[in-house]
Amino acid sequence: MRKQSSEVKEKWESLNTQANGWQKQVDKALDKLKDLQAAMDELDIDLKEAENVRNDWKAVGDLLIHSLQDQIEKSTAFKEEIAPINLKVKAVNDLSNQLSPLDVHLSLKMSHQLDDLNMRWKLLQVAVEDRLKLLQEALRDFGPASQHFLSTSVQLPWQRSVSLNKVPYYINHQTETTCWDHPKMTELFQSLADLNNVRFSAYRTAMKIRRLQKALCLDLLELNTTRELFKQHNLTKNDQLLTVPDVINCLTTAYDGLEEKHKDLVNVPLCVDMCLNWLLNVFDTGRTGKIRVLSMKIGLISLSKGLLEEKYKDLFQEVSGSGDTCDQRQLGLLLHDAIQVPRQLGEVAAFGGSNIEPSVRSCFQHAQNKPEINVKEFIEWMRLEPQSMVWLPVLHRVAAAETAKHQAKCNICKECPIVGFRYRSLKHFNYDVCQSCFFSGRTAKGHKMHHPMVEYCIPTTSGEDVRDFTKVLKNKFRSKKYFAKHPRLGYLPVQTVLEGDNMET
Structure with missing residues (x-):
């Protein structure tokens, strides 16, 4: 009986020791589970707040162009604000992993809650990154620094497009051709041919x-x-x-x-x-x-x-x-x-x-x-x-000279009043030429292109009229030989043998 009593005592002590060890393990596991639940509940609150902000976002397509930069700044600030949530997600997963050595398995409800929290955090991160990307693309394509507002500078069948180095070019969908020049610029250069x-x-x-x-x-x-x-x-x-x-x-x-x-x-x-x-x-x-x-x-x-x-x-x-x-x-x-x-x-x-x-x-x-x-x-x-x-x-x-009106009549085409440049002969009395006749080289009444003339781009004063009259009077007594040796031009007839055919523009 003493022997059996001794064995019972040893087994009792062993049972107590095991029971105490198990109790400590259960208490530790319970504390871990409580910590995990508390951490998950706190994470759930933070995620809900962040998700409410995300749900209030307007679609990028509905935003005003001038607000894009402000929205980018707000989204960037929001991304920084939610960054600490990542630490909480990591802490929750660490607590969950600490239960495995204790041979404790999460309930189905808790396991689903943990998976849901991880998924929501990933979706939130993706949503922020996607929004920032869309906002930046919208700012690039439609913002103040973009060329989007210039698309209205052309009308159908033309379309304005931009090359990789940001240089614009123009597509004619009717002829299926492209060119560097704006269609209005092409029209302008074609109109210059009449000059x-x-x-x-x-x-x-x-x-x-x-x-x-x-x-x-x-x-x-x-x-x-x-x-x-x-x-x-x-x-x-x-x-x-x-x-x-x-x-x-x-x-x-x-x-x-x-x-x-x-x-x-x-x-x-x-x-x-x-x-x-x-x-x-x-x-x-x-x-x-x-x-x-x-x-x-x-x-x-x-x-x-x-x-x-x-x-x-x-x-x-x-x-x-x-x-x-x-x-x-x-x-x-x-x-x-x-x-x-x-x-x-x-x-x-x-x-x-x-x-x-x-x-x-x-x-x-x-x-x-x-x-x-x-x-x-x-x-x-x-x-x-x-x-x-x-x-x-x-x-x-x-x-x-563009809008100048001279109280004189062109001796060649009879335009009166002369509009633009007025060319007065300093060889003949009352001989005036309009710019159209002068530039095309037309003459009349014995006037020659080498005769002295004076150019006026604004109407003459009485003093200029008297001065010119005096010069005409002097020139009346000068010979042809004199004018050949002393060509005096009050305008600028720049023309040179270097000048070739008109180049393509």
Whole structure:
């Protein structure tokens, strides 16, 4: 009995030990289950709050374009706010994994709840990433920096499309063809052909540029507005390359301002697209999608509205150094970009071709061969109308003469009053020619093209009438030999043997 009693005692103690161990294990498992349930309940609350925010999102297609950036910022902030939930999900899964060594299996309800929490978290993450992606794509395609608003610049059967380097091109669905030029730009260049009968290159080119200037509405863009535009867009580094979106952004600012003042004249998408097309044609013929800051500045300054001398100052300032002086290389940069304007019109041959070296040399010779010139010397040289830049002052004369009415009758076509340029003979009394007859080379009443004439782009004053009368009187007593030796022209008949057939534009 003592032996049996001893065995019973040992077994009892062993049973107690095992029971105590089991009790500890059960208590530990219960604590883990309680922790897991509490963690899952807390996670469920956080997920519900986040899901409520997600459910309140508007579809990206229903958002206003100007709110896209704000929505991107809100979605990014939301993504950062829910980031700590990931730690709670990880903690819940860790607690679940700690039950396996305790040989505890989750109930079917708890197991489903855990799976549901994991799935909801994954779906929430995917929803945030997808929304951010859609918002960014929408901002890229339709936002302020996109080219989407320019799609209205063309009408059917035309469609505006964009290449990989953001350069626009145009699809004609009727003919199933594509081209770089905007259809309106093509029409404009075709209309310039009727100016080819103008005999003098400087005037012919200036008249073409004037028509282009008005088509782009740049004749409405004040020169001081152009200056402010460059400052606003921080265009200080002239050698910096602008992408097509950069140029569009700059032009949109300019034309938005013009639209406020001239609502009936300015169609912003059409003007921006046409001006972009022109800048690419002039300064990016290879369609790389990049234009130098200096090139765009020269193009816009040259065709904007302002006093000629102020343009000279602005152009000089863009290439001058810190000492407000300019060396030969800097002047060469200016003239090189300026000559691209007539070059694109197929008129470069009459302006010395693309070689600007003679003009650079001429300028510095005029300044007595100093290593650098100042703005005053540059303006004095420009007043001599150098060959490579002569189109700019003539453009201003063409613009001034455009609406001028002269109380005189053309001796050839009998137009009265003469509108535009008026050419008065300094050899014959009361002999006037309109610009159409003069540019086409028509003469009458014994007048010859080599006879001295004076050009007026605005109506004459009484003082000018008296001066011209005196000159005619003097010329009446001069011989043909004198006029052959002393051709005196008060206009600019630039025509040269270098000029060939019109180039394709």
